[in-house]
Amino acid sequence: MPDATGLELLAKELRESEDVGARxxxxxxxxxxxxxxxxxxxxxxAVLASLRERGYTSMMSVHGVDYYPHEPRLGVHYELLDMxxxxxxxxxxxxxxxxxxxxxxxxxxxxxxxxxxxxHQEREIYDMFGVVFRGHPDLRxxxxxxxxxGHPQRRxxxxxxxxxIFTHNEGxxxxxxx
Amino acid sequence: xxxxxxxxxxxREESITLSVVGEQPAEDTxxxxxxxxxxxxxxxxxxxxRLLVTLQGEVVRSIKPVIGYVHTGIEKTAxxxxxxKVIPVVERMDYLSYYFNAxxxxxxxxxxxxxxxxxxxxxxxxxxxxxxxxxxxxxxxGTSALDLGAVSIFLYCLRERxxxxxxxxxxxxxxxxxxxxxxxxxxxxxxxxxxxxxRAFTKVMPGRADQYGAIxxxxxxxxxxxRGTCAVDxxxxxxLGVTGPLLRAAGNPWDLRKAAPYSSYxxxxxxxxxxxxxxxxxxxxxxxxxxYESVKIIDQALDGLPEGPHITTDRKIAxxxxxxxxxxxxxxxxxFKLVTEGFRVPPGEVYYPIESPRGELACFVRSDGSSKPxxxxxxxxxxxNLQALSHMAEGSYIADMIATLAMLDPILGGIDR
Numbered sequence: 001m002p003d004a005t006g007l008e009l010l011a012k013e014l015r016e017s018e019d020v021g022a023r024x025x026x027x028x029x030x031x032x033x034x035x036x037x038x039x040x041x042x043x044x045x046a047v048l049a050s051l052r053e054r055g056y057t058s059m060m061s062v063h064g065v066d067y068y069p070h071e072p073r074l075g076v077h078y079e080l081l082d083m084x085x086x087x088x089x090x091x092x093x094x095x096x097x098x099x100x101x102x103x104x105x106x107x108x109x110x111x112x113x114x115x116x117x118x119x120h121q122e123r124e125i126y127d128m129f130g131v132v133f134r135g136h137p138d139l140r141x142x143x144x145x146x147x148x149x150g151h152p153q154r155r156x157x158x159x160x161x162x163x164x165i166f167t168h169n170e171g172x173x174x175x176x177x178x
Numbered sequence: 179x180x181x182x183x184x185x186x187x188x189x190r191e192e193s194i195t196l197s198v199v200g201e202q203p204a205e206d207t208x209x210x211x212x213x214x215x216x217x218x219x220x221x222x223x224x225x226x227x228r229l230l231v232t233l234q235g236e237v238v239r240s241i242k243p244v245i246g247y248v249h250t251g252i253e254k255t256a257x258x259x260x261x262x263k264v265i266p267v268v269e270r271m272d273y274l275s276y277y278f279n280a281x282x283x284x285x286x287x288x289x290x291x292x293x294x295x296x297x298x299x300x301x302x303x304x305x306x307x308x309x310x311x312x313x314x315x316x317x318x319x320g321t322s323a324l325d326l327g328a329v330s331i332f333l334y335c336l337r338e339r340x341x342x343x344x345x346x347x348x349x350x351x352x353x354x355x356x357x358x359x360x361x362x363x364x365x366x367x368x369x370x371x372x373x374x375x376x377r378a379f380t381k382v383m384p385g386r387a388d389q390y391g392a393i394x395x396x397x398x399x400x401x402x403x404x405r406g407t408c409a410v411d412x413x414x415x416x417x418l419g420v421t422g423p424l425l426r427a428a429g430n431p432w433d434l435r436k437a438a439p440y441s442s443y444x445x446x447x448x449x450x451x452x453x454x455x456x457x458x459x460x461x462x463x464x465x466x467x468x469x470y471e472s473v474k475i476i477d478q479a480l481d482g483l484p485e486g487p488h489i490t491t492d493r494k495i496a497x498x499x500x501x502x503x504x505x506x507x508x509x510x511x512x513x514f515k516l517v518t519e520g521f522r523v524p525p526g527e528v529y530y531p532i533e534s535p536r537g538e539l540a541c542f543v544r545s546d547g548s549s550k551p552x553x554x555x556x557x558x559x560x561x562x563n564l565q566a567l568s569h570m571a572e573g574s575y576i577a578d579m580i581a582t583l584a585m586l587d588p589i590l591g592g593i594d595r
Contacts, residue, residue: 031526032289058416060531061557063542077542079529079557083416083430086437090529117419120565128253143246143594152254155552159258 002087004030010054010089011037020046036090041102044093045109048078052113056080056089059105059115064125068155072096074129078105078118095131097154104133128153211239218247222325222580225590229567236575241568249594256554260520261287262361264554268541269355271556272592274317277303277310278534280359282541282556285440286530287361290545291523293495298486299363300442305376305479306349306358307441308472312383313342314535315465315472319390322462322584326400331393338386341379348372361521362496363489373480380473380480387469394462401459408570408582409457418569419562422537424586427464428456434533446478458578461585468535495521520549529557536560536587558592 002010007028014037015022024043029036039047048059058081065075078091095102104122108114122133123142130151133139141148150157184192211234218228226247232240252271256264268283269276281303288295295303320335343353349368350356358364394400412428425432433450435443451467453460489496493512502509515521525547531540537559544553567586571579 032292032528034528036527059419060421060538061419061529061540061542061562063555063557065527065542065544065553065555077529079540083432083437088529116417117562117565120561124561141246143249145246152251155257157254159254 002035002089004035007035007037014047014050017050020050034090035088036092038092038094041093041095044078044091045103045105047091048080048105048115049109049111049113051080051089051091055082055085055087058083059117060088062105062118062121062125064129064131064153066129066153066155067094073154074100074131076102076125076131097130100129100131101134102131104136104139106133106136127151130154209234218244222583224321224583224588225593227564227588227590227593231576231579233576236577238571238574238576238579241571241579243564243567245564245590245593247594248590252595253554253556256551258550260549261523261551262516262520264551265359265361266355266357268554268556269357270591271595272534272536272539272558272560272589273354274314274589275310275534275536275539275592276355277306277359278532278539279541279556280357281307281441282530282532282534282539283543283554284359284361285532286528286541286543287523287551289528289530290526290543291361291495291521293362293490293492295363295441296487296490297442297484298367299488299490301479301483302349302364302368302488303359303441304443304446305476305483306346306364308475308479309342309345309376309379311472311535312469313339315469316342318465318535318587322587323394323400325580325584326403328394328397328400331390334386334390334393338383341382345372345376345379348375360489360496362492363487365489367488373483376476376480380477383473384470387466387473391466403577403581404459404462404585405457406455407458407578408574408585409455409460410566410570411456414569415456415566418566420537420566422534422559422563423464423468424456424461424537424563424566426450427453427460429454434531434538438531440530440532443475445482446475448472448475448478458581458585465535465587522547522549523551531557534559536589536592537563556592556595558595560588560590560592561595564588564593 007030011025011028014020015025024040024047026040027038060081061079063077067073067075072094075092075094080089105115106118106122122136125131126139127141127144128151211232214231214233216229216231217223218226228244230242231238252267255267265280268279271279316335316339320332323331346356347353349372350358412430415425415428429452431450431452436450448471451464453464497516498509498512503513523545525545527544529540529542531538539559540557542555543551546552571582
């Protein structure tokens with residue numbers, strides 16, 4: 001992990017670079033040895049591309065978080081890894097539930113490179129949190145059934161919100177007929 | 179053979195003519211595409227995996243995995259449970275490597291709560307993790323060989339796995355999903371006789387692995403189906419996020435036990451088996467070679483097993499010993515607090531990666547300061563590695579796809595969570 005100073009230097013470098021810009025980096029956090037860079041949703045592809053130039057060439061994980069009750073509620077985390085110097089970096093962005101749209105990092109960008117590993121993981125975030133990834137090649141639900149309504153990993157989605165259908169209550173659940 | 183000698187069945191069979199069936203097939207049948215639904219209930223899919231395979235003759239043109247059949251919402255369930263009650267549910271994700279799931283989760287919570295794990299507990303964890311790695315590889319080897327037509331090896335593999343499950347039963351009382359790892363250490367010290375039994379196992383296991391090698395490496399069908407099939411280079415695999423034996427088979431020696439040691443892995447001397455070309459044979463050979471290395475680690479951990487507590491002495495995290503409850507009011511209060519509310523964890527987020535038998539297994543935990551996690555996410559290696567299947571098997575024959583799927587070692591419990 002870059003230490004706290006290294007993270008600040010990297011953030012400064014990104015703010016001053018042409019392809020990322022000062023407004024893209026919203027903040028930094030160094031917590032329990034984990035370096036986190038908070039970025040604006042619109043700039044995610046540019047930030048990841050320039051981090052790739054700086055050695056973070058592997059994307060190990062993409063996952064969603066619901067920060068309810070804090071706004072903007074939905075977070076997307078990108079875990080980057082630099083294998084040669086064994087260094088990790090987390091890039092975090094936040095979008096609101098009203099307009100949960102951001103660019104997908106899966107397809108190839110202008111530089112001809114994308115992050116194909118994000119394919120299934122972005123689908124999972126779409127499925128579980130309802131974040132829409134613009135430009136994703138195949139944005140469908142992945143774990144829940146295709147006709148499912150709602151995004152179960154959101155914090156306001158109840159546990160056990162899935163009614164079990166018996167004969168006596170079959171009329172109560174919509175969309176289910178015999 | 180004259181008509182008089184034919185059985186009734188053969189006569190009817192001969193009498194069938196295709197001329198009345200309808201249109202003749204397309205001129206060039208080699209150009210025709212066939213979409214085949216493969217699974218979800220098919221013995222070669224190693225679980226409830228469904229593949230939509232487009233075939234041109236015998237050649238696979240595209241593969242679309244359809245998953246979610248065993249999605250049980252474990253990540254959602256975990257948000258509704260106290261931290262220590264999450265351990266049993268996350269263990270059930272990747273059901274062949276339950277110790278690894280527990281390790282990733284406990285490690286994440288320990289990092290958040292800044293709990294120091296005693297050395298003895300770290301060694302006990304390593305022993306169980308490596309035993310579990312062997313058990314997981316044995317199931318993989320047995321079922322994969324079964325897919326490739328070698329039936330007897332399955333029985334041998336399960337025979338050795340039984341020895342490992344006996345050891346798990348000895349230390350925790352359960353053979354699978356043991357809940358042995360706790361936040362701060364392990365739930366109980368190993369009983370008398372465990373070390374001897376574990377040594378007896380590590381003594382026989384390398385010889386048994388030699389036998390598997392002798393059986394399979396002399397099996398021409400296996401060799402012909404594995405060698406040179408469905409190779410993918412390391413760069414492509416990395417861009418797809420593939421880790422573990424699949425990446426090492428392609429020649430990249432990335433192993434978190436060496437690269438970023440956790441739980442005292444840096445104390446042990448072991449090698450990382452790597453392949454050369456990354457074909458199915460390399461994937462097979464790397465995993466078999468890992469069995470020997472795991473045995474070496476277990477032996478060293480048993481030799482160097484330090485004395486001391488098996489779980490942290492921090493009473494805010496770990497239960498006090500049973501005998502203290504009768505004499506100490508404070509212990510009783512701690513016990514009551516832990517089993518009712520559970521312990522609270524400082525707010526924050528961590529991502530804790532470990533090397534599971536299938537690659538980087540990482541647990542992301544977000545705490546909001548309460549006694550229940552606000553988010554638990556498992557970066558399961560099977561889920562990510564599955565994306566590589568189409569890159570491996572497209573353009574090869576459908577029989578090679580079966581071999582590739584076996585060598586991919588996907589665990590659907592981990593994929594669907």
